[in-house]
Amino acid sequence: MQNALVDLPDSLWLQHHFAHHANPREKTVRLVRQGVLHRLKRGLYVRARSADDIVTRCRAANRIYGPSYVSFVYALAWYGLIPEHAAHITSATLSKGRKKRYDTPAGSFFYQDVPAAAYPHGVTLMGDAPDRFLMACPEKALCDELYRASGVRSIKGIEALLFEDLRLDLDEFRQLDRKILRDLSAYYHTSTLKVFGKFLQRRRHA
Structure with missing residues (x-):
């Protein structure tokens, strides 16, 4: 049984x-x-x-606190954009008004709001039925993570954030869809994402 x-x-x-x-x-x-x-x-x-299965833990993240989808550093690590292993599952939420953490036998789960305008875009179903879960696409995961970094106001600052602080893999970053990144970044209305949009525009003409 x-x-x-x-x-x-x-x-x-x-x-x-x-x-x-x-x-x-x-x-x-x-x-x-x-x-x-x-x-x-x-x-x-x-x-x-x-409890230690990766897909099961991501499905659990969607169900523990919602609406939510897996994003931020966990998704960046999942896609191979950053070298670090993300031990805790990080998720984006909608209109919760505060950060949330759940410590469980299946690990720790962290939740943080993203703007309502940005929330529904760039989210995809991962896995095979019936074991599917919601996760940000690579471009959305990066924009969500940049949303957490407030106050960046220069191209130099964005470059430092991307390639020194986050340690983005440059080859993987180059594989991201620039149009999707530009379109998504416009939904956040923060100085960091605005500068990121300018950074993308500059790289397109470089």
């Missing part, structure tokens, strides 16, 4: 799955005590043997 568990069951799924038990809720509690399930938050669980 335990093998029939899905990777990310919620309370409703478990109640239905264990409907033949006298007390479905107690069955869930017992599985948590036995280490078969881990509790991610109230009403959401992960199967223990799947």
